Each structure stands twice: as structure tokens, then as C-alpha cells.
Amino acid sequence: MNKTLTLTISQKDGTLCLKFLGEITVYTLSKNQETIDKIDRSKLNRVEIDLSDVTFIDTAAGIFLLGVRKHFEALVSQTQLVCTNDEILRTLALVEKKQEPSKEHKERFAKxxxxxxxxxxxxxxxxxxxxxxxxxxxxxxxxxxxxxxxxxRYKEIMFEIYESGIKALGIIALTSFLIGVVVAYQSAYQLKIYGANIFIVDMLGLSILRELAPMMTAIVIAGRSGSAFTAQIGAMKITEELDAMRTMGFDPYMFLVLPRIIALMIAMPILIFVADIAGILGGMLIAHIDLKITVELFLERFSDVIAVKHFYIGVLKGPFFAFLIASIAIYRGLMVKNDTQSIGFNTTKSVVEAIFAVIVCDALFSIAFTNLGI
Amino acid sequence: MMSTAIEVKNLKTQFGSKIIHQSLNLTINTGEIYGLLGPSGCGKTTLLREMVMLEKYHSGNINILGYDLNNIGSEDAQKLRREWGVLFQAGALFSSLTLRENIALPLVEYTDLSPKMIEEIVRFKINLVGLKHGDANLYPAQISGGMKKKAALARALAMDPKLLFLDEPTSGLDPISARDFDALILELRSLLGLTIVMVSHDLQSIYDTLDRVAIIDHKKIAYEGTLDNIKSVESKFIKTFFGKYNE
Structure with missing residues (x-):
């Protein structure tokens, strides 16, 4: 690359001569522009652009040269382009022909x-x-x-139950167990002050069966299976697989959407049941260690004070949460546009909206059950 | 003696405030290979998608094999869908299934053939489009673009449709595969009596395979007919596209 000066300027009797040398390429343009900007434009009446010693110009240089000529044409009465090289002239002609006059685009930014x-x-x-x-x-x-x-489509439903239900058992049991531990540990400290140790059973039973287990399950499933639904269906949309299905007469709602929703609605109550067991186990462990409540005593108290309806209420929430999570996730998947960016965007949205919807739904359940006196 | 397979009347398509087609008319006869051509962005693929009921049009009328798409019930639509095959630009094979399963899928879903019979049909289709049997157990992600196109064609042909829609069948293929593809399409037409509608940019393929073409330009059909007298038409697109060919 030629780093030496490619432009010399001479000025006499009001005639400005811009003499370009060698190769003018996109790399040398800014330097040339600087040189030209420094020219004293006060006493000019004629401008000559001399390209006779130029060996090569690229199209960027072509645009630049035409720009320079236009600039001086507006200033002085006479401008002249000296050039004999046919190739350079052709480049200039091409640029002139294809150059889109840059219009002043007024975008309204301030709204x-x-x-x-x-x-x-x-x-x-x-x-x-x-x-x-x-x-x-x-x-x-x-x-x-x-x-x-x-x-x-039993096969698909079974497959989805396995994928988004059975495979999630481990993580849900673990999360719920830890929640049981944490809740028991925090309340054990308070209960000890009042010597009301045995009430930990009431507390754990009610909170885990009614609220915590369904909620934790829903949140884990929204993050785990909901996001997977969105990404799967979104990717299928991008690769036109959904279109291909439609043209073959396979309704995506029948083949993809409903099996997933039904599968999740079946799997969710089972998962909540497992979460119940794990949560209570966690609480039992802490009750034993921290409050010296034996397993026998815990279970005896448990069957005395915790009515079975609390368990049913928790499990009953399952299909509702599952429907919300699956339908939002799939809807978000179908909303994916024809670019990869929107998969990420919609997956995020899917998880956030699903968790939000689950919490709203849970609040509505709370109000409804309280008013019904259950 | 020629019957009409597809008839498009007064079609208008609009995306937001942008009009894509305005009073567009065309007729496709049974048994011909019909090309939709035109500059980029003129709405060829959109028109194809409207014909296969993936996209809704604003007004007008499309009639396919005697079904009026404006008032088609879900049962009739389902029947119609079994009478055509569609080849998408990138193949659109189902990524969770192997090539064999992809091709077998319509047969499994729509027929009560024995697994052995289906297997035989699949083997035939694989052979027909020029794939090797060893490839049949691969997943779409494991094969090349050209093979994907061939497999997608095999899937489109699985149910022996009367009508075949091809969206840029030869794009992305090497020249040899592209010519093979053209030969295959011609052979299929003569063997199975297919009606083929395709969008294409491949001049060689256009001259080799198409019976009639429609040029879409400026929202309308600029020309409809055989390629022989196409140069008589005043259109910038036709001049630049066909200009240098055969001169």
C-alpha cells in the first residue's frame, strides 16, 4: 500500500490544480480529503483536477473524486477534469451512473x-x-x-410426558426438598422461642401442600419445559417445518401443540405429588435435627391436623398451571419470526410470562378458595 | 382437451400498506410445467404460498383442482392437501426424523399400508430422486443441501400427488445436480402425469423444463405463455433476464 502523498496542490492566478498521483484507493481517501479541506478557497476562479498521473482508482475513490468535482463546481465557474486513462474514466462513469443521490432523510426521532x-x-x-x-x-x-x-396421538403424548415430566422428577424433588429444609429451618428458630415446636408440622403441611410445592414445580417446569417448547417450535418455524406440515395436511395444533399441552397437564399433578413428598421429607429432617421431633411424632401430628383437602387443592392446581405454561410457551414459539434473534427473545418472554401467569393464577385460586371456605 | 388445474383470478395481496399483487390473473393447465418468474421481491413465493394455503390473500379468487380456496371447508382442505406435494426452498425436512421417516410420514399417517409395503415405497422414492439407500437412516442435519432437496422431493412425491409445487428447486445445487434435477422433473411429468408449478431463477432450468411461464412484474402478470415469443414483450425485467440467452 502506497503511504506516500498521492495529491499535490499548486495554485496560481486563481487557478487551483489538484494533481493526483499513483493509486487512489479507499485507504488514501481520508488523507486526500484533509489536504483538500485545508485549501484556501477565497480567490479561486478555476479548478483543475488532474488525473493524468493516476494509475488506478477504485470505486470509493471514484465517488470521492466526483464529490470533489461537485464541491468545486458549486464554488467556482470553471472546473476541469483531466484524464486520459480509459479505465479510470470507465470507473468514474460507472460510479456516476449507479450513484444514488443521497437524499436528506428526515427521520422523526423525537416522539x-x-x-x-x-x-x-x-x-x-x-x-x-x-x-x-x-x-x-x-x-x-x-x-x-x-x-x-x-x-x-398417544405416542407423542407419552413421549412428551417422559421428556417434560419424568425427566424433570429429579430436579423437582431436589428443589422441593431444599425448600422444605429452608422453610423448616427458618420457622424452627421462631417456634423454639415460644416452645411451640410441634406446630412446625401444621406449618409445613399447609404451606408445602397448598402453595409451595405447586408453585415450585410450576416455576421449574416453566424454566425447563416451557423454554424447550418455545425453542423447539420456534426453530421448526424458521426451517419452514411447520409450513411443510401444513401443506401435507398435518395440522400443527394436532401434531405439536395439543400433545404437548395434554402431556404437561397429565405430568404436572404427578410432579406436584413428588414435590409434596420431597418437601415434607426435607421439613421432617430439620424437625428431627433441630426440634427433636421424631418421625413417628411428626407423622402422627401430620395425619391429625392436615386434612387431605390441602393435598387435593395443591394437586388440582397442577393442570391449570400446566395449561398456562404450555400454551404460553407454544404461543411464543409460534410467534417466532424468520430470524434467529427472535428465538431468544421469545424464549425469554415465554418463561417470564409463564411464571407471571402462574403466580396470577395462584393468587386467583387463593381468593377463590378462601371465599369458598376451603 | 386441456383442463385447468389452477386458476387465479383478480388476486390482490397486501402486506400492511404495501401492495404485492394487484388484479393478478393466471391459468395453469393440467399436465404442464409452469414457471413463476420475476424480479426479487415481486411476490412469486408469496403467490406460491397463497396457492398452498399458507398465506391469505386480500381479495380475488384461487381455484385449485376444482376447489375454491375462498370457501373451502376444513375437510376439503385436508383432501386437497393430499393431492399436492410441496418442495420448500431449504427442504424443510423434519429435523427430528431420519430421511426414511420423513418420506414415510405421509404414508404412515394417511394410509393403512403394512410397514413392509411402506418401506418398499420409501425405497422406491429414494431411488427415484437419486439418493442412496445408505443415506436413508441419516438425519437432515447430517446431509448436504443437495441431498436435502432430493429427500424433500421424495417426501413431496410420497403420496403420488397430482400437483407439485417447487420453490426454487435448483437453487443451491451444483450445476450437475441441477441438470439431473431438471431431467428428473421432466421424467416425473411424463411418467406420472404431474402438473408442476415452480418458482425458479435458473435460466438453464427454465429453458429446459418449463412449458409455460408467467412473469410477475409491477404487481401483475407481465407475460403469460410459452418461452418462444417471450422476447416480443416490452418489459425491463424480461430484457435483462432473457436478453443475452440464445443470441
């Missing part, structure tokens, strides 16, 4: 708060509508699905 707020609301309104439309389609698909038993 006032009303406009932004309006757009924000509208965007979310449309997103809400599209989710409702997804639910509608889901409903009509499930009507067709359950019309005859041979439509039901």
Missing part, C-alpha cells in the same frame, strides 16, 4: 410521550388479541381432536 404511550398500548393490545386468537384456534383444534379417539 412525544403521548405518541409513545399510544404505540405501547396498541402494541400490547394487538399482542393480547393475537393470544386470544391462539386460544380460539386451540379450542377449535381440540374440538376436532377429541371428536374421535383415533385422532389422539
Amino acid at each position: 412525544n410521550i403521548v405518541e409513545r404511550f399510544g404505540k405501547f398500548i396498541y402494541k400490547h393490545y394487538v399482542a393480547f388479541l393475537s393470544f386470544i386468537s391462539f386460544l380460539g384456534e386451540l379450542f377449535s383444534a381440540s374440538m376436532r381432536y377429541f371428536r374421535s379417539a383415533k385422532n389422539i
Whole structure:
């Protein structure tokens, strides 16, 4: 690369001569521009751009040279381009022909708060509508699905139960066990002060069976299986697999969506049951170590004070949470656009929205059960 | 004597405020190989997607094999879908299934053939499109782009459809495979009496295979007919696209 100066300037009698030398390429342009910027433009009446000693220009240099000529044409009455090299002229002609005049593009950046707020609301309104439309389609698909038993895809459902249910047993049992330990440990300290050691059984039984086990299970499943649903379906959308299915007459709702939702709705109560056991075990362990409550005593008290309805309530939440997690995850998967960015975006959204929906649903259950006196 | 396979009337497509097609008309006869050509972004693939009911159009009418897509019920739509095969640009093979399972899938779902019979049909289709039997147990991620296209064609042909939609079948193929592909398509047409609709940019393939073409330009059909008198048409696209060929 030629680092030496490629431009010499001479000025006499009001005539400015820009003499370029050697190769003008994209690498030397900024230096040339600097040199030209320094020229005293006060007493000019004629400009000559001399390219006769130039051996090569690239297209960037072509754009630059035409720009220089245009700049001086606006300033002085006479400009002249001296060039005999045919190749250079051809490059210049090509640039001139294909150059898009850069229009002043006025983008409105400053939006006032009303406009932004309006757009924000509208965007979310449309997103809400599209989710409702997804639910509608889901409903009509499930009507067709359950019309005859041979439509039901047992194999896929079993596979999904295994994938998103059975495989999650370990992590859910562990999480729930630790939650049991933590809750028991924290309350043991308080209970000891009042000498109300035995009430740890009531506390653990109620909180774990009714709230903590279903909630923890839902959160782990949203993070684990919900995100997997979104990513799987999103990737299938990008590779046109969903389109291919549709053209072959395989309704994606029947083949992908409903099996996943049904599988999760079956698996969730089982997982909650396991979480119940693990959580209580964790609490029992701490009760034994910290409060000296033996396993026999714990279980005796447990069967005395904890009605079986608490267990049923916890398990009953399972299918509802599962439906929310699976439908949000799949909806997000179907929302994936034709680029890889949107897989990440929608997976994140899917997990966040699913957990949020589960918490809202749990709050509604709480209010409902309290009012029903259960 | 020629019957109509597909008829598009007064079609209008709009994405947001951008109009893609405006009063677009075309007719595709049974048994012909029909090409949709035009500059990038003119809506060829969109039109193809509208024909296979993946995309909704704004107004107008598409009639395929006697079914009116405006008022098609879900049962009829399902019937229609079994009468066509679609080859997507990137193949769109199901990534969780092997090639064999991909090709067998429509047969397994839609017929009550024995596994042995299905296996035989799959082997035939694999042979037909020029794949090796050893490849049949591979997953789509393990094979090359050209093989994916061939496998996708085999899947599209699995049910012996009357109608075949091809979206840029030869793009991304090496020239030899591309010519083989053209020969295969011609052979299939004469063997099975298929009606083939394709979007293509491959001039060689266009001249070798197509019976009639439609050029979409400026939202409408700029030309519809055989390739012989295409140069008589005043269109910038046709001039630049076909200009130098055969001169």
C-alpha cells in the first residue's frame, strides 16, 4: 500500500490544480480529503483536477473524486477534469451512473410521550388479541381432536410426558426438598422461642401442600419445559417445518401443540405429588435435627391436623398451571419470526410470562378458595 | 382437451400498506410445467404460498383442482392437501426424523399400508430422486443441501400427488445436480402425469423444463405463455433476464 502523498496542490492566478498521483484507493481517501479541506478557497476562479498521473482508482475513490468535482463546481465557474486513462474514466462513469443521490432523510426521532404511550398500548393490545386468537384456534383444534379417539396421538403424548415430566422428577424433588429444609429451618428458630415446636408440622403441611410445592414445580417446569417448547417450535418455524406440515395436511395444533399441552397437564399433578413428598421429607429432617421431633411424632401430628383437602387443592392446581405454561410457551414459539434473534427473545418472554401467569393464577385460586371456605 | 388445474383470478395481496399483487390473473393447465418468474421481491413465493394455503390473500379468487380456496371447508382442505406435494426452498425436512421417516410420514399417517409395503415405497422414492439407500437412516442435519432437496422431493412425491409445487428447486445445487434435477422433473411429468408449478431463477432450468411461464412484474402478470415469443414483450425485467440467452 502506497503511504506516500498521492495529491499535490499548486495554485496560481486563481487557478487551483489538484494533481493526483499513483493509486487512489479507499485507504488514501481520508488523507486526500484533509489536504483538500485545508485549501484556501477565497480567490479561486478555476479548478483543475488532474488525473493524468493516476494509475488506478477504485470505486470509493471514484465517488470521492466526483464529490470533489461537485464541491468545486458549486464554488467556482470553471472546473476541469483531466484524464486520459480509459479505465479510470470507465470507473468514474460507472460510479456516476449507479450513484444514488443521497437524499436528506428526515427521520422523526423525537416522539412525544403521548405518541409513545399510544404505540405501547396498541402494541400490547394487538399482542393480547393475537393470544386470544391462539386460544380460539386451540379450542377449535381440540374440538376436532377429541371428536374421535383415533385422532389422539398417544405416542407423542407419552413421549412428551417422559421428556417434560419424568425427566424433570429429579430436579423437582431436589428443589422441593431444599425448600422444605429452608422453610423448616427458618420457622424452627421462631417456634423454639415460644416452645411451640410441634406446630412446625401444621406449618409445613399447609404451606408445602397448598402453595409451595405447586408453585415450585410450576416455576421449574416453566424454566425447563416451557423454554424447550418455545425453542423447539420456534426453530421448526424458521426451517419452514411447520409450513411443510401444513401443506401435507398435518395440522400443527394436532401434531405439536395439543400433545404437548395434554402431556404437561397429565405430568404436572404427578410432579406436584413428588414435590409434596420431597418437601415434607426435607421439613421432617430439620424437625428431627433441630426440634427433636421424631418421625413417628411428626407423622402422627401430620395425619391429625392436615386434612387431605390441602393435598387435593395443591394437586388440582397442577393442570391449570400446566395449561398456562404450555400454551404460553407454544404461543411464543409460534410467534417466532424468520430470524434467529427472535428465538431468544421469545424464549425469554415465554418463561417470564409463564411464571407471571402462574403466580396470577395462584393468587386467583387463593381468593377463590378462601371465599369458598376451603 | 386441456383442463385447468389452477386458476387465479383478480388476486390482490397486501402486506400492511404495501401492495404485492394487484388484479393478478393466471391459468395453469393440467399436465404442464409452469414457471413463476420475476424480479426479487415481486411476490412469486408469496403467490406460491397463497396457492398452498399458507398465506391469505386480500381479495380475488384461487381455484385449485376444482376447489375454491375462498370457501373451502376444513375437510376439503385436508383432501386437497393430499393431492399436492410441496418442495420448500431449504427442504424443510423434519429435523427430528431420519430421511426414511420423513418420506414415510405421509404414508404412515394417511394410509393403512403394512410397514413392509411402506418401506418398499420409501425405497422406491429414494431411488427415484437419486439418493442412496445408505443415506436413508441419516438425519437432515447430517446431509448436504443437495441431498436435502432430493429427500424433500421424495417426501413431496410420497403420496403420488397430482400437483407439485417447487420453490426454487435448483437453487443451491451444483450445476450437475441441477441438470439431473431438471431431467428428473421432466421424467416425473411424463411418467406420472404431474402438473408442476415452480418458482425458479435458473435460466438453464427454465429453458429446459418449463412449458409455460408467467412473469410477475409491477404487481401483475407481465407475460403469460410459452418461452418462444417471450422476447416480443416490452418489459425491463424480461430484457435483462432473457436478453443475452440464445443470441
